[in-house]
Amino acid sequence: MASAAEQLAANMNMGSFAKATELHKRLLFTLGALLVYRIGTYVPIPGINSQAFLQFFQNPDGQRGILDMFNMFSGGAVERMAIFALNVMPYISASIIVQLMGTVYPPWEKLKKEGGESGRKQLNQYTRYLTVFLALAQSLGIAAGLNSTAGLVDNPGIFFIISTVVTLTGGTMFLMWLGEQVTARGVGNGISLIIFAGIVAVLPSTIARLLGLAQQGQMSAFALLFIAILAVATVVFIVFMERAQRRLLIQYPKRQEGNRMAGGERSFLPLKVNTAGVIPPIFASSLLMLPTTVATMTANADLPSWMSWLPLVTAQLTHGQPLFMALYAALIVFFCFFYTSITFNPEDTAENLRKYGGFLPGIRPGKRTAEYLDYVLTRLTVIGAAYITAVCLLPEFIVSQFGNSLYFGGTSILIVVSVTMDTVAQIQSQLLAHQYEGLIKKAKLRGRGGRGAPTPVRR
Numbered sequence: 001m002a003s004a005a006e007q008l009a010a011n012m013n014m015g016s017f018a019k020a021t022e023l024h025k026r027l028l029f030t031l032g033a034l035l036v037y038r039i040g041t042y043v044p045i046p047g048i049n050s051q052a053f054l055q056f057f058q059n060p061d062g063q064r065g066i067l068d069m070f071n072m073f074s075g076g077a078v079e080r081m082a083i084f085a086l087n088v089m090p091y092i093s094a095s096i097i098v099q100l101m102g103t104v105y106p107p108w109e110k111l112k113k114e115g116g117e118s119g120r121k122q123l124n125q126y127t128r129y130l131t132v133f134l135a136l137a138q139s140l141g142i143a144a145g146l147n148s149t150a151g152l153v154d155n156p157g158i159f160f161i162i163s164t165v166v167t168l169t170g171g172t173m174f175l176m177w178l179g180e181q182v183t184a185r186g187v188g189n190g191i192s193l194i195i196f197a198g199i200v201a202v203l204p205s206t207i208a209r210l211l212g213l214a215q216q217g218q219m220s221a222f223a224l225l226f227i228a229i230l231a232v233a234t235v236v237f238i239v240f241m242e243r244a245q246r247r248l249l250i251q252y253p254k255r256q257e258g259n260r261m262a263g264g265e266r267s268f269l270p271l272k273v274n275t276a277g278v279i280p281p282i283f284a285s286s287l288l289m290l291p292t293t294v295a296t297m298t299a300n301a302d303l304p305s306w307m308s309w310l311p312l313v314t315a316q317l318t319h320g321q322p323l324f325m326a327l328y329a330a331l332i333v334f335f336c337f338f339y340t341s342i343t344f345n346p347e348d349t350a351e352n353l354r355k356y357g358g359f360l361p362g363i364r365p366g367k368r369t370a371e372y373l374d375y376v377l378t379r380l381t382v383i384g385a386a387y388i389t390a391v392c393l394l395p396e397f398i399v400s401q402f403g404n405s406l407y408f409g410g411t412s413i414l415i416v417v418s419v420t421m422d423t424v425a426q427i428q429s430q431l432l433a434h435q436y437e438g439l440i441k442k443a444k445l446r447g448r449g450g451r452g453a454p455t456p457v458r459r
Helices: 004-010 014-019 021-040 050-057 066-073 089-104 106-114 116-148 158-185 190-201 203-215 221-243 279-297 310-316 322-343 346-355 367-402 410-448
Strands: 245-251 254-257 260-263 266-272
Touching (some): 021 158, 066 190, 089 116, 089 158, 089 322, 116 158, 190 203, 190 410, 279 410
Antiparallel strands (some): 245 266
C-alpha cells in the first residue's frame, strides 16, 4: 500500500502547481538571478580590447588548455573577458579544499563533526575567505598576462592591473553572494545553477556547428542522427546511474518500555553508486589541461633546452588523442576512489549505528560493520568509476572523429543532468509541502465545524 507522501506525489499536477504561489515567487527569483548572471557575462572588464582578445583566444590551433573548460563553465565569459570571467570556479576550488582539510586538519574536523550548525557556518566563512584569496591570485595572474601582451589592452599599466583584479574578484564575490541568495530564496543550489546556466548557454553554438558541418558536407546525415541518438541515450544512462543506489537494511532491536514493547523498526542506509559526483572528472580535466595551458602561454618564448619536450608532450595531451584519453581515464578512476574515501567514512558510520542501537542483520556491530561497509562501498565505487569514465570518454571519441570544434565534455553533461535532477526534486518537494499545508488547513476547518463546534440555534 502506498504511503501518504507517495499518494500526494502521485496527485501532483498543473493544478497543484498553479496554486503554489510561494513556489512561483521562488522560480521567478531564480530566473531573475540567472538573467543577471547572463547579462554580466557580456560586460567586458574596463580597458580590454574585446575584439583583439577574441582573436587571440580563438587561435588557429584550437588548443587553449584549461581556458576551454573555464570558458565552457562560464558560458563564454572567458573568450569575451567579461567581469564574470572567473565565474564561481574559485569558490568551487575553495569548497573542495575546505572539505578535504575537514578530514585531515583536526580543528576543522572537530568543527565538522561536533560543531553542529555553528561549526558549519564557521567552515562556510573559511570557504569565503579562501575564495577571496584564490580569486585575487587568479585575477592578478590574468591581469599581468593581459598587460604584458601587446594589443590586448588599450592603456597597459599598473592602473589596468589594479582595476582588473578588483573587477574580476568583485565579479566572483558577487556570483558567490548571488548563488547563496538563490539557495535561500529560490529553487535549487545557487552555485550549481550558475554553472548549469553557463554550460547550457554554449549548447546552441554547439548544435549550430553540428548543423554547419552537415550543410558543408563534412558530416553525413547518418552521423548527425547517430550523435543525436547517442546524446539522448547518454542522458538516459546518466539519469539511471545517478539514481542508482545500494540500500542496506538497518535493524533496531526491540526494548521494553513499561508494559509494552517498543522499537524493532527497520530502515535503510542508501549508498549511491556514484558517491564522488562530478569532482573526479573536474580534477582530471584540470590536471591534464595544465601542460597545454603552459605551452600556449609560452608559445612565443624561448624555452630552455631541458623543456624541449614540452611541445611534443602537449601535442599528445589534446582532446581526442590516445594518450589524453588513457591518462584521463586513469585519473578519473583514481579520484573516484580518493574522493569517495574522503567523503564517506565507514568507521564513523558504523560507530553512529552502534551508538543508536542499529545493526546490519548478520553483521556484528563495530569493526565488522565498518569492514562490511567498506567492502560494499569499494565495489560500488568500481561501478561508479567505470560509469563516469565511460560518460567522459564518449565525447573524446567524437572529438577524435570530428575535431575540437565539437567538444562538449562529459563533465558538462554530468553537471547539466545532475543539476536538473536536483532542481526538479526540489520543485516536487515544494509542491508536496504545499499539498501538506492544504491538507492541514482542511483538517483544521473540519475540526472547527466538528464535534467541538457550537450548534447554531434557529430562531
